[in-house]
Amino acid sequence: MxxxxxxxxxxxxxxxxxxxxxxxxxxxxxxxxxxxxxxxxxxxxxxxxxxxxxxxxxxxxxxxxxxxxxxxxxxxxxxxxxxxxxxxxxxxxxxxxxxxxxxxxxxxxxFDGIGFVRGLAARGHSVRGLRVALAGAGGAGLAVAAALLADGAERIAVRDPDGARSAALARRLGAVWPGRVTDETAFGPVDLAVNATPLGLRASDPPPFAVADLAPGTLVADLVMEPHETPLLRAAAARGLPIHHGIHMLRCQIGLYARFFSVRRTRKI
CATH class of the missing domain: 3.40.50.10860 (Leucine Dehydrogenase, chain A, domain 1)
Structure with a gap:
């Protein structure tokens, strides 16, 4: 059409x-x-x-x-x-x-959090019981962390260049999910590593975290959608780690946006 x-x-x-x-x-x-x-x-x-x-x-x-x-x-x-x-x-x-x-x-x-979790599910990834490393405690990071915890993630360790912001996320969500979210300067063993920062929009950006520190089999997800193959995802794939692209989150949000905005037929077709 x-x-x-x-x-x-x-x-x-x-x-x-x-x-x-x-x-x-x-x-x-x-x-x-x-x-x-x-x-x-x-x-x-x-x-x-x-x-x-x-x-x-x-x-x-x-x-x-x-x-x-x-x-x-x-x-x-x-x-x-x-x-x-x-x-x-x-x-x-x-x-x-x-x-x-x-x-x-x-x-x-x-709708960032629900879009991200549904995007994972659409690609066959359940978050229940997962240990998660989250880079980024801004608006997207907050929403993604809350959705992961609500869907059953075991724990989330969050890191942000602004230490006060990551501490604030841990306090805010820790009040709802006690003992399941912490702010960290370094990530321990995890099952899912997520970039919820803008790092990767530009080729000159430093990586949000080092994929070399991740265990084999760790799923690496990036919320950055452009470029599709971010430097982080390329580095993870080169090490043989499974990857999850940012576009999956947005595709799962489109129907949510349409309902939120009450999108309906307004033209004769």
């Missing part, structure tokens, strides 16, 4: 990031809009960190903007622009989707 034409009646959604060129959501969600005949379009918006509040406030003021998706590094900051948070967003303190409610209020949710 071809692309749905954009008209003056088209409802607008935006994905915000800094950078945003790597975003895969526009292609996938616009395909879903076209599939169901929705008169809607998702566009990428580069929202520089220093001007993020201005960008969000402006988009929320536009009468034909019905929703926002949020990517790195804005998932924590965007919560301040929501009138109400879902239970998940409130638990982890971050959001990656906001919708305009019929009364004009903005409701925020976070």
């Amino acid at each position: 071809g692309a749905v034409p954009v008209t003056g009646r088209t409802r607008v959604f935006a994905v915000l990031g800094d950078p945003v060129a790597q975003a895969k959501a526009p292609a996938l969600l616009n395909a879903e809009f076209a599939r169901v005949g929705a008169d809607a379009v998702l566009v990428p918006v580069h929202a520089p960190t220093a001007r993020f509040a201005e960008v969000v406030t402006g988009l929320q003021a536009a009468g034909n903007v019905d929703g926002l998706l949020v990517t790195v590094p804005h998932k924590l900051a965007v919560c301040a622009h929501a009138d109400e948070l879902s239970a998940t967003a409130a638990l982890v303190g971050s959001a990656n989707a906001l919708r305009r409610e019929p009364d004009g209020r903005w409701f925020a949710d976070n």
Whole structure:
């Protein structure tokens, strides 16, 4: 099915990031809009960190903007622009989707964690009982850690370049899952190692962790989607470790986003 034409009646959604060129959501969600005949379009918006509040406030003021998706590094900051948070967003303190409610209020949710866990399951990986090493305690890391714990991961060790942030994640989630999440400077033996940092978006980025320190059979997952084969995943594959690409998380989020935004047929086909 071809692309749905954009008209003056088209409802607008935006994905915000800094950078945003790597975003895969526009292609996938616009395909879903076209599939169901929705008169809607998702566009990428580069929202520089220093001007993020201005960008969000402006988009929320536009009468034909019905929703926002949020990517790195804005998932924590965007919560301040929501009138109400879902239970998940409130638990982890971050959001990656906001919708305009019929009364004009903005409701925020976070689908990173459930998308990541469903993406693993779709590739045959259960998280129950796993020992997990998580690099990154930002918005995505918080959501992924919570979803892994809720789905039965045995324990999670988290590390972030900002030690205060990893300690805060351990405290926040440790209050819900006592004894199952710790902040670490070095990872011990694990079954699953996850990169939830932006490291890998640029070829010059240092690795989020050393794959040489991982035991044989450790599954290495990267939330970075562009490039598809990140330096971390290439290094892991070269050592014979199983790998899991970032795109699997997003593919499992598309249906969730469509339901969240109440995407439905609005054109005669």
